Amino acid sequence: MTLRDLADLDRLVAAASKASTAVVVGGGFVGLEVAENLAATGTAVTVVELAPQVLAPLDQDMVGPVHDELRLHGVGLALGRSVTEVRERTVLLDDGSELPAELVVFAIGVRPEIELATLAGLEIGPHRGIVVDDDLRTSVEGIYAVGDATEKRCRVLGEPTLIPLANLANRQGRRVADVIVGRPGASPPRTAPRS
Secondary structure, eight states: OOOOSHHHHHHHHHHHTTOSEEEEEOOSHHHHHHHHHHHHTTOEEEEEESSSSSSTTSOHHHHHHHHHHHHHTTOEEEETOOEEEEOSSEEEETTSOEEEOSEEEEOOOOOOOOHHHHHTTOOBOTTSSEEOOTTOBOSSTTOBOOGGGEEEEOTTTOSEEEOOOHHHHHHHHHHHHHHHHTOTTOOOOOSSOOO
16 A cells, blocks of 8 residues: 555555554655554554664664564564565565565655646746755745745755655745745744754
8 A cells, every 4th residue: 555645544544443453665754754653553563674773864773763663553564675576465585584474565765746847837846846946946936835845955965855745845835834924033943953
């Protein structure tokens, strides 16, 4: 199953209510949130992640406690593994092992939906996101963009980046409202932690 909109969520919740085993492919923020919610319903969950750890942005020493907490709550981890085949009630991994899976959720990343932006002539960045400035203005006068589809400049590294997180999108929406009404002094949304 994929999770993109509310209809997908309704289908996922209905399927989860009938499943006793699940595999979540992808150990990013969304994958772990799905795994957490499935585990809370009593479903036996395993997260399969190609990288040697979940939450790739975290340093290895920081992610150890996350792995421990997941395991403490009954979430299995198949790290450094990939799914080669989805079968009727199991998932086959690249090392030949099989995991029970009445439900399989792929949470392997997001891509910005930029078709409308492209048709409108907005500048698209190297990560295929809409380029915005600190006030979330696009390259076309009078058009602002917020959320997962926007590509920001990381304040630490100075490079373009995508940050598909709801809390950032929420702050961006508030920032655009402030800019449009001319509210002075609102700070621009941060795209990376400050040191």
